[in-house]
Amino acid sequence: MITGFGIRDSLNGIVNTQYQNIIHYDVIGIFNSHASQTKQNDYKKAANNLSGVKHETTVYYESVTSRPKGMINNQNISMIVPKSAHNFDKFVTLKNPDTGNTLKLSDKGAIITRKMATLSHLKVGDKLTIKETNGEKHQVKIAGITEMYAGHSLYMNANYYHKAFDKRATYNAKMLMLKDRSSKNIDRVSRQLTRLDASVTAVQSDDAKATINHILAGLNHLVLIIIGAASLLAFVVLFTLTNINVSERIRELSTIKVLGFYPMEVVMYVYRETFILSLAGVLAGFVGGSWLHNYIMQTLPPETAMADMTLLWTNFTTSGVMTLLFSMIVMAIMAYKIQRVDMLGALKSVD
Template identity: 30%
Template sequence: TTLGVLGCTALLVTGLGLYDAIYSVMSKQFDEIIRYQAVLKMDEGLSGKQYDSLLAKIRKNPLVAEHFELHTDSCKVAAEGVDAHPVKDVSLYVVEDPDRFAHDFFTLQTEEGKNGQNELKENKGVLITRKMADLLHVKKGDEIRLQIQESEEDIGEERENKKEEKETIRVRVAGIVENYFNHYVFMSRKEYRSLPGRKQESSEINAVLLKYRKGLSQVEQLKDSGKLATASEVSSYERIGIYRQQIENSLMGVNAAVMIIIVAAGALACVVLFNLTNMNISERTRELATLRVLGFHIGETSSYVTGEGIFMTVTGILGGLAAGRWMLIWLMKTVEADNVMFGRNASLRSYLIATALTFFVSLLVNRMVTKTIRKMDMVTSLKAVE
């Protein structure tokens, strides 16, 4: 009985925790960490006049509340002296003003709960995101290699290898910051320019982060993005809202999975508790019949059996809560993609719901047991041979 209830509770915690682990990080990522609504990337080789023209369009746009200029590159990251595969498709953000960037556009909170922008301002190295640190098995103070992926095309294999070797730079990890979707490396512009082989023009502004006015609907943002995206100086325009919607659509099956797990756990509890309790009654029919003959009421007689069941149910629930937490951690690590990190904890509400549902099933079975005892033929039971 205890093991059955333990499994039921563990499944409930896992199912409810699955929902918490996924949707809690969605809110954190797109409401607390990423605070901008769009990324505008410029065409390569813009003249100073074209650059000023684009910024003027952004500043004059009545729907844009704030913007932040930065340099961004796509890179591949590997760890020094660690047997781990390099992490590809990493976004490198080179920022001029770390304070404003972290305060208004991208929260840089380290594992220690500190502000990561302080490390950038002091040029102590780079900040990397948690998932990438786990994949590379690196920690604060370790050295990593960044391999900048330039946009040149049609490069022969031999030339490409030489180019990659030339473009590999080594940096120190100054901190690991919270992030749940995609990989990022953050670096100050001063630090970037001080690296070997980095020319001044290699850190020129090539992207702008945009924050729209508060209260602006998705439709209004979409209309405005069409205007900016078609500007001659713009190579690409990415809306965070669309990316979030794509992720939410891909996770639509989570709700169905949670419901299936809850129903399966409830069915497991019903079958286990009912069958084991009935077996207990069938083995003790003479005892129960004797109690009835001696004048014990139905409630007193049934409590003789259900009391043991309640004790085992409580024990199973306590074990199931711990087992469910372990199962949730294992499940989240198993289903994660390389560029995604889900939460690891279920909310207090999920633990309470799992406990309440298991108790409800236990009480339901107890009522069924009481009816079974009420219908018991005492004479036949007393005549039964042990």
């Protein structure tokens, strides 16, 4: 049950964490840097005059690839080089996934996302080999690893880009954060940009969000099945073991009843063992459920995504309370059975 509840919360928390706490931009409008200067100026002017834009900045955007050691497929990476690193945190929050400290773009290297670092077995100070669309390969030094749950990204400032690629960045995109962040408004702004002559494409942040939500919708049904099956198993095990215990000790219970013990004392004579074992099982489940949740969350997400590994305290509380509730239901059933025991018949029976 802990694993089931944990999977649900870990997966459902991806979207909120990714697109509220990390990604703040809504659209990256990419234009052709080789188009005529007039068309480029028209694009920039139109992007600057869009209605409903809260913040905007100019960046260099390129889709590059990297093949981690031991993997067959290339991993697509969105490389982003802001023209000005000042206030870039308005668009993307870069922070250390372990400490939570904010990361800043520097001249010492680039910042990559945690999933890419994990796949490539890289740490701060190592170098990542990336390949551009024209086939050229470059090595980029890792200055920081940032928290990110969907997609691979690579961030660096203009000075380090010049150092690593031996050329100046030709800024070809406008990164926009909108006041109205609804899907309808994002589509409207994207259509306005793509109609311009110099436009190449418009990358919407909610494209990945829609894909994740579609995947989660199917996984939520699976999680409900896991929780339901685990709950049913817990109830069946408790009932079966307690029923066997009562059946095997029926003469002992009859003797106690004949001696004048109160009904609740008779029930607790048997049930005390079940309750202690249930409590021990809950504590053991906390450890086992945490380990299983961690294992599944490492293996379940695809190569381009990762899940939040945190277990909420409500996962432990809900699972423990449900198990103890099942135990109390079993106690009520067994109390009814013990009260209906034929004491004389049980005492006269032959073992």
